[in-house]
Amino acid sequence: AQSVSQHNHHVILSEAASLELGCNYSYGGTVNLFWYVQYPGQHLQLLLKYFSGDPLVKGIKGFEAEFIKSKFSFNLRKPSVQWSDTAEYFCAVNAQEDSSYKLIFGSGTRLLVRP
């Protein structure tokens, strides 16, 4: 069975600090990987996704993530955070051979960016 681990439950940063949120998954096959963001009071939005190809994926709002297959990781990064990045971030995975396309989510990381 697939599972997703996000080790940082809460992260507090000052504006302009660099961000890296960890995501590890457990699955032996080929996966699709996603990062979603949930701003306060809003619905989940897709930040970026990886299906294949270049393991360094660039998303919206200056975010990027790197897929390291040997480490089963898909960490999210941003070189300089802004106050508006305060939100909850979820890593998610699905198996490429799973035709149901269902997602397994990590437990989420709450990011607070102080002005």
Next chain:
Amino acid sequence: GAVVSQHPSRVICKSGTSVKIECRSLDFQATTMFWYRQFPKKSLMLMATSNEGSKATYEQGVEKDKFLINHASLTLSTLTVTSAHPEDSSFYICSALGLAAYNEQFFGPGTRLTVL
């Protein structure tokens, strides 16, 4: 971008009553919709996969007789919580898989259910 709506956004009901939550894809057709439950400070837990015109597929541990799902059209799926109890209080979120957006789910804003 693709928009998914949910109605109602909040509902409070008495124990023993049933509550219906609607999930609509507003500007695209969705053969598959998903229903999640989000507990406070927890992640999203997939409850079921809803396919248009067929029975929903429920995840292990989810009572299909309690959480009735109907996906009658390509733009509408409904979740009915039957005989609701306080432990059913939660945040319910739906998502829709676009026909043209391979493997990307678009999420609704969620419905906060409180059972008294």
